[in-house]
Amino acid sequence: MPIDLIPRADWGARAPRGDYSRLSSTRGVKIHYTGGRVDPAIVDDHRRCAAAVRGIQNGHMDGNGWMDIGYTACVCPHRCVFVGRGPGRVPAANGSGLNSGHYAVLGLVGNSGLIIPPNDMLLGILDAIDWLREKGGAGDQIKGHRDGYATSCPGEPLYAWIRRGCPRPGETAAPTPTSSWTESTVNDLPLLEPGATGRHVKTAFYLLKARGYAKELDPKVIDPTVYSPKFVDEVKKLQEDKGLDKDGRIGRKTWPKLLGL
Incomplete structure (x- = not known):
């Protein structure tokens, strides 16, 4: 085209x-x-x-x-x-x-x-x-x-x-040194625990909203860079829906669900 x-x-x-x-x-x-x-x-x-x-x-x-x-x-x-x-x-x-x-x-x-x-x-x-x-x-x-x-x-x-090497949608990505490109991507992301702060927390916040959660959390009211208790509760809802342990931590199993991988 x-x-x-x-x-x-x-x-x-x-x-x-x-x-x-x-x-x-x-x-x-x-x-x-x-x-x-x-x-x-x-x-x-x-x-x-x-x-x-x-x-x-x-x-x-x-x-x-x-x-x-x-x-x-x-x-x-x-x-x-x-x-x-x-x-x-x-x-x-x-x-x-x-x-x-x-x-x-x-x-x-x-x-x-x-x-x-x-x-x-x-x-x-x-x-x-x-x-x-x-x-x-x-x-x-x-x-x-x-x-x-x-x-x-x-x-x-x-x-x-x-x-992942910018694969065309629908094509298989080139293999990476790790067992899959998902692992390679997630390995570069930090483990977020309650109370964490920073840009990765903000990214997780908006990814959570993109997945249809945290609808009541207004970034004008709640600081999206802080992994606050209400934010944790919404992550636990996603974890429950995806069959994960509801530990409220965003790690190697939860990041892919937020990213839609």
Whole structure:
């Protein structure tokens, strides 16, 4: 299937405030997520996708003070690739000192709302990578934003796919040194016990909501970075439903259930 490329004019991009730094090649591509909430309604309403990309550009130009959107391209749940800075131009999203090494491709998922990348988004990311290899001299590397930069980006579900070697949906992932790619992914995640804090707790919180639990837990009221008693109770409900020991700990058996593996 040919790439479904959305030119800048078609998604309503603002003109850049200056000239791009040129790139003739990169070591590869780094994958990103928004780091905020993505409205799940975009899955069923493609018109919202262009609006989301415009919002990201506005945030980068007006909030960050960048000359344009920081990504090389953005990919929506409908396998469309929105041209950002485009091939042959240095992105701004990878971090200081890291931008010339890799192009930056955003998957339109976040840390709440739409968290799990749909299959068509994964296919679109692969389309974007092929495009950047053909048109921008991108090398073979496919990494997450967090590889080399201290961030939770691109989120656990998308990063798990990257760690598996970015298999096309429906294909079998290449074998890993451990007994399965699930074990390889989960082994990189910490054991969360009641009272734990930090970004992994926040990831677990929103994954739990994505699985249909913790509906009454409002992140505006309860701190999603703290593994609080109410949060623990919701995890125990998931564990009971999945036939696991209701110990309230998120470890090697519970993480896969949260990730939908």
